[in-house]
Amino acid sequence: MPITQLREIAAASRLENVRYAIRDLACVADEVIKLGHKVLPLNVGDPLNFDFQTPPHIIEAAYKAMRDGKNGYAPSPGVPEALEAIRGDAARKGITTLRDVFVTSGVSETVDLCLSALVNPGEDVLTPSPDYPLYSAVLCKLGIRLNAYDLNEDDAWQPELADIERKLTPRTRGIVLINPNNPTGSLCTRQMLEQVAELARRHNLIVFSDEIYDKLILPDANGDATPHIAFASVAPDVPCVTFGGMSKNYLVPGWRIGWGIVSGDAAAVKTYTEGVHRLLRARLCANHPEQYAIKPALEGPQDHLVEVQRKLRSRRDLTQRWCESTLRVSCVAPRGAFYAYPKIDIPESDEVFVKELIRQKHVMVVHGSGFGQKPGTQHFRIVFLPDEQTLARAYAGIAEFIHERYGNS
Numbered sequence: 585m586p587i588t589q590l591r592e593i594a595a596a597s598r599l600e601n602v603r604y605a606i607r608d609l610a611c612v613a614d615e616v617i618k619l620g621h622k623v624l625p626l627n628v629g630d631p632l633n634f635d636f637q638t639p640p641h642i643i644e645a646a647y648k649a650m651r652d653g654k655n656g657y658a659p660s661p662g663v664p665e666a667l668e669a670i671r672g673d674a675a676r677k678g679i680t681t682l683r684d685v686f687v688t689s690g691v692s693e694t695v696d697l698c699l700s701a702l703v704n705p706g707e708d709v710l711t712p713s714p715d716y717p718l719y720s721a722v723l724c725k726l727g728i729r730l731n732a733y734d735l736n737e738d739d740a741w742q743p744e745l746a747d748i749e750r751k752l753t754p755r756t757r758g759i760v761l762i763n764p765n766n767p768t769g770s771l772c773t774r775q776m777l778e779q780v781a782e783l784a785r786r787h788n789l790i791v792f793s794d795e796i797y798d799k800l801i802l803p804d805a806n807g808d809a810t811p812h813i814a815f816a817s818v819a820p821d822v823p824c825v826t827f828g829g830m831s832k833n834y835l836v837p838g839w840r841i842g843w844g845i846v847s848g849d850a851a852a853v854k855t856y857t858e859g860v861h862r863l864l865r866a867r868l869c870a871n872h873p874e875q876y877a878i879k880p881a882l883e884g885p886q887d888h889l890v891e892v893q894r895k896l897r898s899r900r901d902l903t904q905r906w907c908e909s910t911l912r913v914s915c916v917a918p919r920g921a922f923y924a925y926p927k928i929d930i931p932e933s934d935e936v937f938v939k940e941l942i943r944q945k946h947v948m949v950v951h952g953s954g955f956g957q958k959p960g961t962q963h964f965r966i967v968f969l970p971d972e973q974t975l976a977r978a979y980a981g982i983a984e985f986i987h988e989r990y991g992n993s
């Protein structure tokens with residue numbers, strides 16, 4: 585007799601708050617595509633969807649590794665030559681108190697491992713608002729209460745120290761910095777990093793510094809090209825894991841290669857690092873052949889970065905000019921990565937704005953409420969990776985939509 589499953593298999597209730605707005609919008613886009621329209625995708629941060637190509641020598645290195653039989657499991661922390669190359673890159677970033685390095689399947693896995701290795705039930709980690717949604721998703725998965733601190737739009741999206749102080753509890757274990765930031769495109773100033781370091785020292789916190797976009801830095805409108813500053817270089821004594829990876833800087837998001845660089849006082853980070861390694865062993869290893877591309881990427885020609893930065897600067901400038909000349913829109917000029925996070929002054933939620941924009945003008949951006957924002961404010965995130973012509977078309981569509989929906993004042 586056939587056995588019938590009668591009761592529904594429920595998903596864990598911890599997952600109720602797990603959202604990934606960037607991909608959730610795809611359902612609305614699918615509706616529009618089914619009606620025969622083409623959607624302009626300004627929503628996903630994948631340069632390979634646009635006119636950016638992976639440097640050939642990196643592809644060659646991964647291909648060679650496969651041909652050379654590097655297709656079994658790798659050592660759990662990563663292959664030695666990749667680890668050595670990451671140590672070299674950390675040194676060039678000014679990280680002097682390096683204690684450990686490990687390779688992961690994308691920074692996504694670094695985030696998961698590093699948060700999982702830290703928090704106990706009842707404890708929390710400070711995350712920025714707005715933030716890259718994976719941080720909240722992983723914390724929800726772990727059953728950890730979210731504790732978000734504000735980034736201050738009036739201060740070029742720097743972390744708001746007073747809010748961090750307010751949100752700190754005796755059970756706060758760490759703080760996440762995303763620098764350069766997704767979704768705002770902002771860069772932390774040296775002074776800000778020093779202040780966060782001071783706070784971490786006083787409250788015995790570990791800092792997770794997500795620097796996945798550290799080589800995608802753009803000059804500001806005055807040509808000021810102040811370089812990116814690694815948190816760990818400013819605070820060599822503070823326990824820190826710097827997150828880095830190949831997805832963005834080296835244009836291989838599909839390879840899933842990231843890493844963590846542990847720095848700080850050796851005794852302070854020892855037990856935590858051992859915890860991370862337990863998790864690294866439990867999941868066996870990161871993608872193996874692709875790890876052989878890390879050394880050629882970090883130590884080989886960097887010519888592609890010049891071209892990437894040239895394109896991004898031109899597209900950022902176009903985006904900024906549009907924001908400045910469009911009614912109801914204003915934006916802090918991005919200095920890194922390929923995101924802009926304009927504020928929009930409208931009488932409805934930004935989620936409605938974004939969904940109707942897809943339906944009516946077939947342009948896809950992501951609503952600010954998908955990343956977090958101060959109550960009463962509305963934003964949307966633009967990925968300015970498409971070429972200038974595509975961006976101009978998309979911006980004309982958004983401006984027309986704003987005009988038609990909200991009028992001229």
Ligand SMILES: Cc1ncc(COP(=O)(O)O)c(C=O)c1O
Pocket residue numbers: 629689690691692693716762765766794796829830831837840841842
């Ligand atoms: C700030 C930030 N951290 C981490 C990631 C995940 O990167 P990966 O492709 O290495 O998993 C992203 C991807 O967009 C990101 O924007």
